Amino acid sequence: MSNTTNEINRVTGVIIRVSLRLIIYALIVLLLYEGVMTGYTFGYSIFAGKAVSPEPGITMSVTVEEGDSLSQVGQMLKEDGLIENEYVFIIQAYFYDYEIYPGTYSLSTAQTSKEMLEEMSVPPAAETETSSGETDSEREAGSEEEIGQETEGGAQ
Numbered sequence: 001m002s003n004t005t006n007e008i009n010r011v012t013g014v015i016i017r018v019s020l021r022l023i024i025y026a027l028i029v030l031l032l033y034e035g036v037m038t039g040y041t042f043g044y045s046i047f048a049g050k051a052v053s054p055e056p057g058i059t060m061s062v063t064v065e066e067g068d069s070l071s072q073v074g075q076m077l078k079e080d081g082l083i084e085n086e087y088v089f090i091i092q093a094y095f096y097d098y099e100i101y102p103g104t105y106s107l108s109t110a111q112t113s114k115e116m117l118e119e120m121s122v123p124p125a126a127e128t129e130t131s132s133g134e135t136d137s138e139r140e141a142g143s144e145e146e147i148g149q150e151t152e153g154g155a156q
Contacts, residue, residue, distance in 0.1 A: 045088045049112040057110025066102045082107050089113045
């Protein structure tokens with residue numbers, strides 16, 4: 001080969017190597033950018049989540065059974081269309097220290113996952129029986145009747 005051919009091959013090789021390096025660097029920058037944006041979006045949804053739909057939304061009845069895990073509840077809410085990401089729901093529950101109680105809840109697509117967690121973390125009212133055999137709700141109903149009778153008697 002001639003000297004000119006060798007020089008052309010050398011320059012071509014350098015151009016190809018530089019081009020490949022630039023392509024690899026561009027791909028690395030693109031992957032880093034996508035990773036950072038995905039992480040930011042995920043973190044933002046944990047701390048400042050948004051509802052699936054604007055007010056008034058669609059209200060659904062959701063039943064949480066005794067023994068349902070946080071993952072199962074999150075998956076159920078996602079399947080029902082109440083939340084967009086069950087992992088955000090799970091992380092919020094752990095981060096904000098929510099405990100989900102069994103029961104039936106009326107949840108809306110206009111609620112954020114944090115608002116749903118707040119609603120499901122209220123313990124159900126326990127019925128306790130007094131020594132007279134009357135439950136809390138019976139005793140409350142009786143005291144409301146007494147107040148009504150006092151008001152009627154005072155009005156005469």
